[in-house]
Amino acid sequence: MNRKISLTERAYQRLRDDLLTCRLAPGDRINIKEVADDLGFSLGAVREALARLTSEGFVSTDDSRGFRATPISIADMIDLIGVRSQIEGQCLRRAIEKGGLDWESAIVSAAHRLARTPVYAEVDAKRLNDDYAVAHSAFHQALVAACDSIWLRRMRDWLYAQSERYRYLTVPLARVQRDVTREHDELVKAVLARDADRAVALLEEHLMATARILIDREGGSSDAVPAPQQAGLRALGAGGLD
Structure with a gap:
């Protein structure tokens, strides 16, 4: 359990940093599998991290239930x-x-x-x-x-x-x-x-x-x-x- 929490937290911190620094540009689609493969985290950890980022407003969901970096204007x-x-x-x-x-x-x-x-x-x-x-x-x-x-x-x-x-x-x-x-x-x-x-x-x-x-x-x-x-x-x- 602690390992899962640690992986989720690490995935959250990495994704949040990518969003803040625009390595994930506003409006970009976020592919869970690609992120998991790139960062070396489990699909579950990435999903939980994205759910947290969605609740904080950094990520939004679209009609196909996918994730995007929240647009800016x-x-x-x-x-x-x-x-x-x-x-x-x-x-x-x-x-x-x-x-x-x-x-x-x-x-x-x-x-x-x-x-x-x-x-x-x-x-x-x-x-x-x-x-x-x-x-x-x-x-x-x-x-x-x-x-x-x-x-x-x-x-x-x-x-x-x-x-x-x-x-x-x-x-x-x-x-x-x-x-x-x-x-x-x-x-x-x-x-x-x-x-x-x-x-x-x-x-x-x-x-x-x-x-x-x-x-x-x-x-x-x-x-x-x-x-x-x-x-x-x-x-x-x-x-x-x-």
């Missing part, structure tokens, strides 16, 4: 980031109200680790560093950790995971378009000053910067974008603005 991204801004903003307000010294210390520590972690992978300067992705997640989690609503935090966590697919697409496009470290620093300063209005406004601006990069991408060259992100950007454009 400009409209979906704007809606998602807008809702995330609202929910995460509420979490941040409550965290600022309830958080103590330990909470503040954890934020400073998470921000320091994030600032010292390279954004891009050492072996591929166009690919997001996995350690940075972990540090980034930990930083945003630290900001809202003192929120006293379990349900708000659960919704925030789910929305964060969904928005990661879009954020990954900005990695090769955002190198000269934004200073993320400065954005994080300003956010930390507002939080530690207990200025909830400014902190929430900065958070919203920080999240919407991702949307603007993808909306504006057609105005510049994407020649340097790696193949996985290219597939994701094509899928994003195919979704249109409706």
